[in-house]
Amino acid sequence: MESYxxxxxxxxxxxxxxxxxxxxxxxxxxxxxxxxxLRRGEVLRLNGQSVDVQAWTMRLPSRKSTTMPTRDVTxxxxxxxxxxxYRSAKRRARRLR
Numbered sequence: 203m204e205s206y207x208x209x210x211x212x213x214x215x216x217x218x219x220x221x222x223x224x225x226x227x228x229x230x231x232x233x234x235x236x237x238x239x240l241r242r243g244e245v246l247r248l249n250g251q252s253v254d255v256q257a258w259t260m261r262l263p264s265r266k267s268t269t270m271p272t273r274d275v276t277x278x279x280x281x282x283x284x285x286x287x288y289r290s291a292k293r294r295a296r297r298l299r
């Protein structure tokens with residue numbers, strides 16, 4: 203496995219492309235965090251029902267340990283497209299099993 207700990211900032215596009223190729227779910231999590239400002243825990247709590255790619259929104263479930271309400275986050279058309287591609291790839295992979 204390659205080490206990415208010392209990837210220089212000017213090589214970020216190359217780094218992200220390698221992640222996209224080898225670890226698509228990690229790539230999508232990074233894209234979600236970078237494009238929407240979500241925190242790590244918020245990204246990890248997302249599920250298929252949390253994302254509405256038609257309405258370009260993500261519904262962030264509240265944490266059970268707090269009284270914070272559920273909140274909606276708008277996603278860009280580019281990110282919604284990326285989410286659609288990821289979902290399609292997952293469905294195709296499931297059919298092949």
